[in-house]
Amino acid sequence: MVRKQDLENSLIVSCQPVPGGPMDTAEAVVGFARAALSAGAKALRIESVAYVRAVRAAVSAPIIGLVKRDLDDSPVRITPFRADVEGLVEAGADIIAFDATDRPRPVAVAELAEIVRAAGRLSMADCASAEDGARALVLGIDFIGTTMSGYTGGPEPVEPDLDLIQAFRAMTPYVIAEGRIRTTDQAAAAIAAGAYAVVVGSAITRTEHATSWFLDAVTGASRQRAQGDAPVLAIDLGGTKTSLALVQGGQIVASRTIPTDRSAGPDAWLDRAAAEAATLGASPAAVGLAVTGFVDGGRWSAMNPATLGIPEAYPLVDAASARFGVPVLAVNDAQAAAWGEFRLGAGQADRSSNGRAQETSGIDLLFLTISTGIGGGIIAGGRLLTGLSGHFGIFGLGSGGAQPLEDMVSGGFIAAEALRAGHALNAAGVFAAAENGAGWAEAIVSDSAERAALLLSDLHLALDPALIVIGGGIGLAPGYLDRLRQRLSVKPTRLTPRLAPARLGPHAGLIGVAALAGKRLGEAKASA
Numbered sequence: 001m002v003r004k005q006d007l008e009n010s011l012i013v014s015c016q017p018v019p020g021g022p023m024d025t026a027e028a029v030v031g032f033a034r035a036a037l038s039a040g041a042k043a044l045r046i047e048s049v050a051y052v053r054a055v056r057a058a059v060s061a062p063i064i065g066l067v068k069r070d071l072d073d074s075p076v077r078i079t080p081f082r083a084d085v086e087g088l089v090e091a092g093a094d095i096i097a098f099d100a101t102d103r104p105r106p107v108a109v110a111e112l113a114e115i116v117r118a119a120g121r122l123s124m125a126d127c128a129s130a131e132d133g134a135r136a137l138v139l140g141i142d143f144i145g146t147t148m149s150g151y152t153g154g155p156e157p158v159e160p161d162l163d164l165i166q167a168f169r170a171m172t173p174y175v176i177a178e179g180r181i182r183t184t185d186q187a188a189a190a191i192a193a194g195a196y197a198v199v200v201g202s203a204i205t206r207t208e209h210a211t212s213w214f215l216d217a218v219t220g221a222s223r224q225r226a227q228g229d230a231p232v233l234a235i236d237l238g239g240t241k242t243s244l245a246l247v248q249g250g251q252i253v254a255s256r257t258i259p260t261d262r263s264a265g266p267d268a269w270l271d272r273a274a275a276e277a278a279t280l281g282a283s284p285a286a287v288g289l290a291v292t293g294f295v296d297g298g299r300w301s302a303m304n305p306a307t308l309g310i311p312e313a314y315p316l317v318d319a320a321s322a323r324f325g326v327p328v329l330a331v332n333d334a335q336a337a338a339w340g341e342f343r344l345g346a347g348q349a350d351r352s353s354n355g356r357a358q359e360t361s362g363i364d365l366l367f368l369t370i371s372t373g374i375g376g377g378i379i380a381g382g383r384l385l386t387g388l389s390g391h392f393g394i395f396g397l398g399s400g401g402a403q404p405l406e407d408m409v410s411g412g413f414i415a416a417e418a419l420r421a422g423h424a425l426n427a428a429g430v431f432a433a434a435e436n437g438a439g440w441a442e443a444i445v446s447d448s449a450e451r452a453a454l455l456l457s458d459l460h461l462a463l464d465p466a467l468i469v470i471g472g473g474i475g476l477a478p479g480y481l482d483r484l485r486q487r488l489s490v491k492p493t494r495l496t497p498r499l500a501p502a503r504l505g506p507h508a509g510l511i512g513v514a515a516l517a518g519k520r521l522g523e524a525k526a527s528a
């Protein structure tokens, strides 16, 4: 029988492979467990009744068991049901971990704790805050863990929560530090902050996550080395304005925005951009152009001439190279933003998080921006798909194909519908009216979200991306993402896309195209 004291000053290895990944087998989990114990880990944290049973058959060390579920009506994922606790007990877990956060749940924490106690096992409360820990201790739960800190809303932090470890230690010695402990220094800091034991998971047993951390470091540093210190000039050329930025190490160091003189034509747009760029004060190593319309083999064409009158197949890359005198890369603006979100925004956050990153179709990320129109981009096998790909807004799904989908979803649609209902408001005004309970506004926003959700569901079935990132003024308007999630949640979990809000805001295109241009430059130098 495991006693609480057995875990004092110990390292516990969480063996929870990436769901659906190549290591997600009982054999691999048992392998991870035995390897960790042979190197001196004291205990294991194992997910699912089947894996607990398999590991129990192979080792005698203490096992913290948990079951993860994705519920439709509760955000609680860790061991939500009585049957989960009973299954883990029966499979041979010594300690049962369950979510002990203060959120809607199917079974009260007190009830779960009671079943564990009655079964003669120890309990561990997976907490997000000091209040969670205090409540768990009142219920007589044996260990309080920092497991859920940073995972109950808002952006996920990168560092472990040492403050919470310290706050817990003021209440009890039986504190388990868990979550985002990825380096040996962090493990030591957790003990110094008062942890009784330290759990390390992803850094040891999520090969895909640990690999992606190192990969990001290696590619980032090699790109920087190839580029030297010179920044990249990023230009986002749109229908109403042109933004220019010097980007260095993924950060905008200087920027300007000028109106696009719609009637002037591409030669004049580039002349004006080059003149403005000269005032930014640094000579860039490369230029990245993110443009409305589409770029094919360096030639630029309009997708919707109403947005900007681009002559058919304008030689954009050649014309820009002649003006800037450095290598030029050009892509569609939403494709550029997709790359920005993938490398440096929501996609990067997702890769380094505890999320359910699963190996799927090879499509890493799909980006959809809903603003005046709809744009998008696809990242597959770590590469941005260019050419026409990602122009979801002009899918002919609306009105039997007569009208492009974006005309029935986007900000333009929302404002036009409001006007038809007798309200001269822009999209932001319609969202505000909907929030204030105006039925007509609610109906318009609802229609838009319904169609966008349908589009997402179709894209999910067509491409099965690991993550869909939503951006744009409408996509990120208050409540819109929730509406999408709500509409999508009626399907079984596997058929429901994972959505995340864009993180780079209006600069995603600039940052993305700078990263692409820097990458191209690095590759060219490496192969020279």
Ligand SMILES: CC(=O)N[C@H](C=O)[C@@H](O)[C@H](O)[C@H](O)COP(=O)(O)O
Pocket: 014, 016, 066, 077, 147, 148, 151, 178, 179, 180, 181, 199, 200, 201, 202, 203, 354
């Ligand atoms: C929030 C949540 O669901 N945490 C889960 C709890 O079991 C696991 O996904 C984590 O891997 C575990 O906590 C260890 O953390 P890290 O992998 O960061 O070392």
